[in-house]
Amino acid sequence: MNPLHLLIVLLLLSSAGYYIGRKKAFAVAGGAQGIQKLHSRPVYYGALTAMWCGIPAIAVVAAWLAFEPSIITGLVLNGLPDEIRSLPDGMLNLLVNDIRNLVDGNIVSAASDPMIQQAADRYAHLKLISLTSLTIASVSLSLLALIFIRSRIVPNLRARNQVERIVRYLLIACSMIAIFTTIGIILSVLYEAIRFFQTVPVTDFLFGLKWSPQMAIRADQVGSSGTFGAIPVLAGTLMISMISMAVAAPIGLMSAIYLSEYANRRIRDMVKPLMEILAGIPTVVYGFFAALTVAPFFRDTGDFLGLSISSESAMAAGLVMGVMIIPFVSSLSDDVINAVPQALRDGALALGATRSETVRQVVIPAAFPGIVGSLLLAVSRAIGETMIVVMAAGLSANLTANPFQAVTTVTVQIVTLLVGDQEFDSPKTLAAFALGLLLFLVTLALNVIALVVVRKYREQYE
Amino acid sequence: MSDSDTFDPADPKNQKTVGNIRSDNPRMICRGVEVFYADKQAIFNISLDIGKNEVIALIGPSGCGKSTFLRCLNRMNDTIDICRVSGTIKLDEMDIYDPAIDVVPLRAQVGMVFQKPNPFPKSIYDNIAYGPKIHGIVTNRTDTDEIVEMSLRKAGLWKEVKDRLDQPGTGLSGGQQQRLCIARTIAVNPEVILMDEPCSALDPIATSIIEELILELSAQYTIAIVTHSMQQASRVSQRTAYFHLGVLIEVGPTDQLFTRPLHRLTQDYITGRFG
Ligand SMILES: Nc1ncnc2c1ncn2[C@@H]1O[C@H](COP(=O)(O)OP(=O)(O)OP(=O)(O)O)[C@@H](O)[C@H]1O
Ligand SMILES: [Mg+2]
Numbered sequence: 170m171n172p173l174h175l176l177i178v179l180l181l182l183s184s185a186g187y188y189i190g191r192k193k194a195f196a197v198a199g200g201a202q203g204i205q206k207l208h209s210r211p212v213y214y215g216a217l218t219a220m221w222c223g224i225p226a227i228a229v230v231a232a233w234l235a236f237e238p239s240i241i242t243g244l245v246l247n248g249l250p251d252e253i254r255s256l257p258d259g260m261l262n263l264l265v266n267d268i269r270n271l272v273d274g275n276i277v278s279a280a281s282d283p284m285i286q287q288a289a290d291r292y293a294h295l296k297l298i299s300l301t302s303l304t305i306a307s308v309s310l311s312l313l314a315l316i317f318i319r320s321r322i323v324p325n326l327r328a329r330n331q332v333e334r335i336v337r338y339l340l341i342a343c344s345m346i347a348i349f350t351t352i353g354i355i356l357s358v359l360y361e362a363i364r365f366f367q368t369v370p371v372t373d374f375l376f377g378l379k380w381s382p383q384m385a386i387r388a389d390q391v392g393s394s395g396t397f398g399a400i401p402v403l404a405g406t407l408m409i410s411m412i413s414m415a416v417a418a419p420i421g422l423m424s425a426i427y428l429s430e431y432a433n434r435r436i437r438d439m440v441k442p443l444m445e446i447l448a449g450i451p452t453v454v455y456g457f458f459a460a461l462t463v464a465p466f467f468r469d470t471g472d473f474l475g476l477s478i479s480s481e482s483a484m485a486a487g488l489v490m491g492v493m494i495i496p497f498v499s500s501l502s503d504d505v506i507n508a509v510p511q512a513l514r515d516g517a518l519a520l521g522a523t524r525s526e527t528v529r530q531v532v533i534p535a536a537f538p539g540i541v542g543s544l545l546l547a548v549s550r551a552i553g554e555t556m557i558v559v560m561a562a563g564l565s566a567n568l569t570a571n572p573f574q575a576v577t578t579v580t581v582q583i584v585t586l587l588v589g590d591q592e593f594d595s596p597k598t599l600a601a602f603a604l605g606l607l608l609f610l611v612t613l614a615l616n617v618i619a620l621v622v623v624r625k626y627r628e629q630y631e
Numbered sequence: 632m633s634d635s636d637t638f639d640p641a642d643p644k645n646q647k648t649v650g651n652i653r654s655d656n657p658r659m660i661c662r663g664v665e666v667f668y669a670d671k672q673a674i675f676n677i678s679l680d681i682g683k684n685e686v687i688a689l690i691g692p693s694g695c696g697k698s699t700f701l702r703c704l705n706r707m708n709d710t711i712d713i714c715r716v717s718g719t720i721k722l723d724e725m726d727i728y729d730p731a732i733d734v735v736p737l738r739a740q741v742g743m744v745f746q747k748p749n750p751f752p753k754s755i756y757d758n759i760a761y762g763p764k765i766h767g768i769v770t771n772r773t774d775t776d777e778i779v780e781m782s783l784r785k786a787g788l789w790k791e792v793k794d795r796l797d798q799p800g801t802g803l804s805g806g807q808q809q810r811l812c813i814a815r816t817i818a819v820n821p822e823v824i825l826m827d828e829p830c831s832a833l834d835p836i837a838t839s840i841i842e843e844l845i846l847e848l849s850a851q852y853t854i855a856i857v858t859h860s861m862q863q864a865s866r867v868s869q870r871t872a873y874f875h876l877g878v879l880i881e882v883g884p885t886d887q888l889f890t891r892p893l894h895r896l897t898q899d900y901i902t903g904r905f906g
Contacts (some may be wrong), residue, residue, distance in 0.1 A: 433712055434712060510749070511710075512745060512747060512749035513749055513751060513752075514710070515707060515710065515743075515745060515749065516745065516749040516750075516751065516812070516815075517751070517761075518707065518710060518738060519705065519707060519738055519742060519743035519745075519816070520738065520739065520742065520761065520762040520765070520815065520816070520819055521735050521736060521737075521738040521739030521740075521762065521765070521766060521819060522735070522761075522762075522765050523735050526765055530761070530765075531751055534752065534753070535751075535752050
C-alpha cells in the first residue's frame with residue numbers, strides 16, 4: 170500500500186459515507202413520505218457524512234506526508250556513529266541522498282559501504298512503519314467520523330447549513346493555498362537575497378552604476394572581484410518595457426476600439442482570431458525574428474545613414490516584444506470595452522455625438538479601470554519576458570539612454586547568473602535572488618499604483 | 632375567436648390605418664415605413680404625421696414595434712447592424728434617410744430619452760454640459776453654467792441637485808436619473824423629443840413630475856412618447872397611435888381614440904381584452 174492507494178481508499182470510504190448518510194436520513198425520516206420532516210434534503214445528510222469521512226482523514230495524510238521525510242531522516246542520522254554525524258553539512262546531505270537513493274532502488278556510488286547499506290535498511294523499515302501507522306490512523310479516523318456523524322443524523326440536524334459552512338471553509342482554504350505559496354516564494358527569495366546583501370551592501374546593489382558579476386571561483390584564481398550595481402540592468406528592463414509598451418499600448422488599444430466599436434460582425438469574426446494567433450507564437454520564434462530580421466535591419470539602416478548601430482539593440486527587442494503583447498492589450502481591452510452597456514453609447518449618440526466622440530468621451534472613460542488593468546498585465550508580461558531579450562538585446566549591461574545600443578534586463582541576468590557551474594552560495598548566484606526580489610518589488614509597486622489609479626477613478630464616477 | 636388570432640400583419644388589407652394619419656401642421660412625415668431585423672419584418676407600411684408642438688402617444692401591446700418605429704425617427708436604428716429601414720421619413724422638408732444626410736446633426740435636432748435612465752458615468756454637471764459642448768453651443772464656463780441650470784430647472788431637478796452638481800449622475804435615484812436624462816436631452820435644444828416609456832421604472836410621484844414636464848415642454852417642442860399606460864397617454868397627449876403586431880391600426884385624437892375607437896383591435900386593447 171502506498172500513499173496513492175491510501176488516498177483512493179479514503180475517497181471510496183467517503184463516497185460510501187455519502188450513501189450511508191443518505192440512507193440514515195431516509196431511515197430517520199421514516200421512508201420517502203417522511204422527507205418533509207427532515208430539515209434538509211437527504212442528499213445534504215449524505216454530503217455532510219461524506220465530508221466528515223473524507224476531509225479530516227485526508228488532511229491528516231497530507232500533514233503526515235509533509236513531515237515524514239524530515240522526521241525519518243533525523244531518526245536514521247541519530248542511529249549513525251558519531252564520526253559521521255559530525256561531518257560538515259554538505260557531506261551529510263550527500264550521505265542522506267545516497268541513503269534515500271538506495272532505498273528507492275537506485276544505484277549509488279557508495280552502495281558498497283555496509284554502514285550506508287545498514288542505514289538504508291533502517292530508513293526503509295522506518296518508512297514502512299510510518300506508512301502502516303498512517304494507514305491505520307487515517308482509516309480509523311475516517312470510520313470514527315463516519316460513526317460519529319451517522320449517530321448525529323436526526324430530522325432536525327441542519328445538514329444543509331453545515332454543508333454550506335464546510336464548503337465555505339474549503340473555498341477559504343483553497344485561496345489560502347495561493348496566498349501562502351506567494352508568501353513562501355517571497356520568503357525564500359528574501360532569505361537568499363539577505364545572504365547576498367551580507368557580502369554586497371544594499372546601497373551598492375541599489376545605486377551601483379556598474380554590473381559585472383564575473384568573479385573568481387576559487388581563491389587561487391585571478392579575476393575581477395565582481396561589482397553588483399543593479400541600475401544598468403534595471404534601466405535596461407525599463408527601457409525595453411517602455412519601448413514595447415509604446416508599441417503595444419496604442420496599437421492594441423486602437424485595434425480593440427476598432428474591433429469593438431467600428432468593425433461589423435464579419436470583420437470582427439475574422440480579425441479577432443487572427444490577432445490572437447500573435448499571442449500563440451512561441452517567444453523563441455519572436456526572438457529569431459528580432460535577432461535575424463529586425464536587429465540587422467536597424468544596423469543596416471544605421472550604416473546607410475552613417476550611424477553606428479550595434480546588431481543587438483534595445484530597440485529591436487522592444488519593438489518585437491511590443492508586437493508580441495499587442496494581442497494581450499487588444500483582447501483584454503476589447504472585452505472591457507464590450508462590457509460597457511450599449512445604453513451609454515445610445516445616450517451619447519442620441520445627443521448627436523459622433524462615433525469617435527462617443528468612444529473617446531463616454532466609452533473609454535467608462536471602461537478605463539479595465540483598460541488600466543489590461544495595460545498593467547501587458548507591462549508585467551514585458552518586464553518578465555526573457556527570451557526575446559537574450560536573443561536580440563544582448564547580455565552586456567550598458568547604462569545608456571540610447572535605444573540602439575545593446576542592453577540587458579533583470580530576467581536575462583537572472584538566467585545567466587544561475588546557468589553555469591558556480592558554487593551555489595557565491596555572491597554571483599545569490600545576486601540572482603537579489604535581482605528577483607528587486608523585480609518583484611518593481612512589479613508590486615506597479616500593481617499598487619494601478620490599483621490606486623483605478624480606485625480613484627471609480628470613486629469619481631460611481 | 633378574436634381578431635388577434637387571425638391577424639396577419641403581412642396582409643395588405645390589414646395595413647390600412649383607420650383614422651386620420653395627417654396633421655394640419657406636420658413636423659415629421661412618415662410614409663410607408665417598414666423595418667426588418669435581418670429577415671424578420673418588425674413594422675409594416677406605417678404612414679403617420681407628427682404635428683408641430685403636439686404630443687403624440689404610441690401605444691400597443693409589447694413587441695408590436697413601438698420602440699422600433701420611434702428609433703426610426705432619429706435613425707438610432709443605424710446602430711443595430713442587422714436592421715434595415717425603408718420608406719420615407721421627413722423632418723420638415725428634409726428626408727432623413729437621404730444618404731447625403733449627416734445623422735449627427737439630425738440626432739441633435741431629434742433628441743431621445745430612453746426607457747431605462749442611462750446617465751453617463753460623469754458628474755451631474757458634465758452629463759448636461761456634454762451635449763452643448765460637443766455641438767459648440769457653449770464655449771465658456773458662464774454659458775455652460777447657465778445652460779446646465781436652465782436645463783435642470785426645466786426638467787424639475789434643479790432644486791434637488793443644485794448643491795451637488797459635481798457628484799456622479801449615476802448616484803441619483805432612478806426618477807432623478809430619468810429627469811437628468813431629460814435635462815440632458817433638452818440641453819442641446821432639439822426640435823423633436825422622442826421618449827420611449829420614460830416612466831416605466833418610476834414611482835407615481837416621479838411619474839407625475841415627468842408628465843407635468845412633458846406638458847410644459849410641448850409648448851416648445853414636438854414630442855412622441857411611447858407608453859404602456861393609457862391614463863398617461865390621455866393625460867399628456869393630444870393624439871394617439873395604436874400599433875398591433877407591427878401595423879399602425881388606428882390614429883386619432885386621444886380622447887376620441889380612448890372613448891370611441893374605430894377599430895375592433897383598438898377597442899379590444901383599451902378595454903383590456905388583451906395586451
Ligand atoms: N435588436 C433587435 N434585433 C432583432 N429583433 C428585434 C430587435 N429589436 C426589436 N426586435 C423585434 O422587433 C419587434 C418589435 O420590437 P420593439 O422593441 O419595437 O417592440 P415594442 O413595441 O417597443 O415592445 P415593448 O413595449 O415591449 O418595448 C419585436 O418582435 C422584437 O423581437
Ligand atoms: Mg419598447
